[in-house]
Each structure stands twice: as structure tokens, then as C-alpha cells.
Amino acid sequence: MDVVRIFDTTLRDGEQSPGFSMNTAEKIRVAHQLAALNVDVIEAGFPISSRGDLEAVRQVAKEVRTVPIAALARARKDDVMAAVEALEPAAASRLHIFLATSDLHLKVKLNMTREQALESISSMIRLGRQHVGEVEFSAEDAGRTDIDYLCTVCRVAVEAGATVLNLPDTVGYAVPEEYAEMFRRVDASLVATFGANHGITLSAHCHDDLGLAVANSLAAIRAGVRQIECTINGIGERAGNASLEEVVVALAVRKESFNVSTNINLEQLFPASRLLSEVTGAQVAPNKAIVGANAFAHEAGIHQDGIIKNPLTYEIMSPQMVGVPERSMVLGKHSGRNALRLSLRDLGYEPTDVELGEVYKRVTALADEAKQVRPRDVVAIAHEVLRRRSTLAAEATSAA
Numbered sequence: 099m100d101v102v103r104i105f106d107t108t109l110r111d112g113e114q115s116p117g118f119s120m121n122t123a124e125k126i127r128v129a130h131q132l133a134a135l136n137v138d139v140i141e142a143g144f145p146i147s148s149r150g151d152l153e154a155v156r157q158v159a160k161e162v163r164t165v166p167i168a169a170l171a172r173a174r175k176d177d178v179m180a181a182v183e184a185l186e187p188a189a190a191s192r193l194h195i196f197l198a199t200s201d202l203h204l205k206v207k208l209n210m211t212r213e214q215a216l217e218s219i220s221s222m223i224r225l226g227r228q229h230v231g232e233v234e235f236s237a238e239d240a241g242r243t244d245i246d247y248l249c250t251v252c253r254v255a256v257e258a259g260a261t262v263l264n265l266p267d268t269v270g271y272a273v274p275e276e277y278a279e280m281f282r283r284v285d286a287s288l289v290a291t292f293g294a295n296h297g298i299t300l301s302a303h304c305h306d307d308l309g310l311a312v313a314n315s316l317a318a319i320r321a322g323v324r325q326i327e328c329t330i331n332g333i334g335e336r337a338g339n340a341s342l343e344e345v346v347v348a349l350a351v352r353k354e355s356f357n358v359s360t361n362i363n364l365e366q367l368f369p370a371s372r373l374l375s376e377v378t379g380a381q382v383a384p385n386k387a388i389v390g391a392n393a394f395a396h397e398a399g400i401h402q403d404g405i406i407k408n409p410l411t412y413e414i415m416s417p418q419m420v421g422v423p424e425r426s427m428v429l430g431k432h433s434g435r436n437a438l439r440l441s442l443r444d445l446g447y448e449p450t451d452v453e454l455g456e457v458y459k460r461v462t463a464l465a466d467e468a469k470q471v472r473p474r475d476v477v478a479i480a481h482e483v484l485r486r487r488s489t490l491a492a493e494a495t496s497a498a
């Protein structure tokens with residue numbers, strides 16, 4: 099079975115979005131957790147952007163020895179040399195060079211012709227290869243690049259020494275079939291030029307402007323892509339990048355459909371998500387897949403009843419599989435008696451059916467007013483009802 103490599107860019111693309119910047123100590127903490135997760139590459143920063151970021155990448159490279167460290171550089175000499183300097187202490191490193199290739203970016207942003215872009219790509223990859231063993235090239239805005247020109251860009255990058263070609267959907271504009279088709283076309287052109295065993299890894303890097311980053315990444319895998327660039331909690335420019343946890347869990351849960359594996363330790367996903375939230379101060383939405391507070395929480399009575407009978411009724415994976423300590427049965431106005439009985443048992447109460455009925459009545463009445471019923475509310479209600487045990491029992495007998 100093929101392995102899909104996970105290139106984590108939480109510390110670079112993730113970090114460069116508003117509210118997510120991290121200092122060196124914070125980057126090192128997150129990088130250690132990424133190593134525990136067993137990602138295949140950690141992109142630690144963009145060294146030319148500031149002296150502080152260059153130092154942060156250097157420190158991550160010094161401290162995290164078990165995972166290759168990548169640094170980003172535009173196709174410019176100063177950028178490449180700053181990244182080379184930052185990567186110098188790494189046990190294993192990858193230089194990540196990028197240049198925009200869509201006509202829009204070439205004209206408006208870079209004021210370059212297509213030919214000038216090819217020349218920069220070739221010369222900067224050659225320069226990088228003199229210093230770092232592995233060079234990845236990214237064609238920024240590949241998703242909106244003329245496909246024939248993109249194939250030429252890829253050929254030139256490979257001839258200059260790049261072994262990983264990343265084709266980002268920089269602006270989150272692509273839809274799955276279209277994005278997959280771009281990779282098929284590029285791969286066919288690589289095969290035509292370099293042969294079927296060209297050994298180049300194609301990589302996907304998706305942004306979530308249309309909420310399609312994960313779907314596009316998965317479609318790319320079906321088209322033969324074997325590296326996915328993604329971030330913890332899906333953080334990244336604008337609407338974010340493809341969420342690492344969603345991509346890898348989709349591949350694990352739907353293994354029979356994708357027929358690929360990853361090297362990720364899935365049970366480290368939740369700890370990674372929580373650590374990132376703690377470091378950045380940005381909480382994930384409660385309904386976020388895999389790591390959100392509600393991902394394994396059940397409030398509706400019908401669902402709670404199903405889960406109690408067999409978790410497969412309403413869960414496609416166990417919380418433990420992704421490192422979530424336990425599922426939660428939330429008591430609210432939609433909850434059922436079975437879940438309430440279990441909650442009471444957890445709290446040390448063994449109510450009779452009559453008592454359970456009374457507690458249930460009060461809990462649902464409270465839930466009608468408050469959004470959620472907290473365990474201490476249930477304790478208070480249970481305590482009061484069970485104190486009146488004999489009275490309730492007598493009432494039940496006389497009613498019968």
C-alpha cells in the first residue's frame with residue numbers, strides 16, 4: 099500500500115495568518131508535538147521574513163532531530179540563502195522554493211514574463227541544490243495557471259534538481275475533479291519527459307476559501323499525489339489550509355476506498371490540536387471535525403440511546419482512536435432517560451424508575467431555560483430528589 103507523506107505547515111502557512119504568530123519557544127513546543135504525531139516534514143518558517151523567524155527555524159532544526167525540517171524561500175537569492183542558513187543545523191532538511199506561475203500573478207504581482215519566471219525557477223533551484231540535498235518547488239497559484247505552461251514549469255524545476263513538485267490551490271478556488279485533473283495532466287507530462295519511473299513526488303496544498311481544502315486534497319490523492327501539505331486545526335492564510343486531522347482520519351476511516359496509508363500516530367491528533375489552541379489562544383469551533391468539543395458529544399435522546407447500545411450507530415470512529423479521552427453525553431433538553439441514568443450512575447447515584455422520572459422532569463425543565471445542564475446541576479437535582487426517596491416511594495405506592 100502506498101504511503102501518503104504529511105508535510106505539516108502549521109509553523110509556516112498556519113503561523114502567517116492573523117492571530118496565529120508564534121515565538122521561537124512556542125514553535126519548538128509545537129514542533130515536538132508534530133514529531134510525536136510523526137509527520138513526515140515540518141515546515142518551520144519563512145526565514146527571510148524576519149531575523150526572528152530565521153532563528154526560530156534554526157532552533158527548531160537544532161532541537162527536533164527525528165523529522166526533516168523545511169524552510170520556505172521565494173525564488174530569490176537572498177531568500178534561498180536565508181533558508182539555507184536557517185536549515186544548517188538540521189539533521190535532515192528540505193529547501194522549499196516557490197514562485198507564482200499564473201499569468202495574473204506574473205503580470206500584476208511579479209511583473210515578469212513566463213520566460214523570466216522559468217529562468218528564476220531554474221537558477222534558484224540549482225543554487226539551492228548546491229547547499230541542501232532536497233529541494234521542493236511550489237508553483238504558487240498553480241490552480242489558476244495555464245496547464246501547458248504549468249507542465250513546462252514542472253519539467254524545468256525537475257531538470258534543475260527539484261524532487262518534490264507542489265501545486266497549490268493558493269486561493270482556494272479549485273473544485274475536486276478539476277484539481278485532480280491538473281495533477282493527472284502534470285503527471286502525464288512528467289512521464290512523457292522523464293519516463294514512468296520519474297521518481298518525482300507530486301504534492302497538494304489547498305486553501306479553504308470555498309470549504310473544499312480537504313475534499314481537494316483527497317481528490318488529489320486519487321490522482322496519484324503522495325504528499326499533502328496541511329495544518330493542525332486547519333489554520334492558515336484567510337480561511338486556512340487543509341486540516342491535517344481531517345485528511346489523515348479520512349484516509350484511515352475510508353482506507354478501503356483510498357488504499358493508501360500515512361505514518362501519523364492518530365492518537366496524538368487531539369493533544370496536538372489542544373496544544374496549538376493553548377499556544378495561540380485560538381479555540382477550535384465546537385463542531386470542528388475530529389477535534390472539536392462536540393465531535394464525540396451526544397445530546398439528542400435517540401442518539402444517546404443508540405450510542406449506549408452500540409457506538410457504531412452514531413460514531414464512525416472511536417474517540418480514543420484520535421486521542422480524545424472520552425465521548426460525552428451532554429444533558430440538555432434533547433436528552434433521553436437512558437443517558438441520564440448513566441450520568442447519574444457515573445456521579446454515584448442509583449435512582450429508582452420513579453426517582454429517575456422526577457430527576458428527568460427537572461433536568462429537562464432546567465435545560466429549557468439554560469443552554470446546557472452542567473454536572474453540578476444534575477448533582478444538585480439528584481441530591482434533592484433522592485433525599486425525598488421515601489416520600490416519592492410512598493406516593494408511587496398510593497398512586498398504584
Ligand code: KIV
Nearest residue numbers: 196236238239266268
Ligand atoms: O498557498 C500557497 O501557494 C503557498 C505556497 C507558498 C506554497 O503557501
Ligand code: ZN
Nearest residue numbers: 111268303335
Ligand atoms: Zn498556502
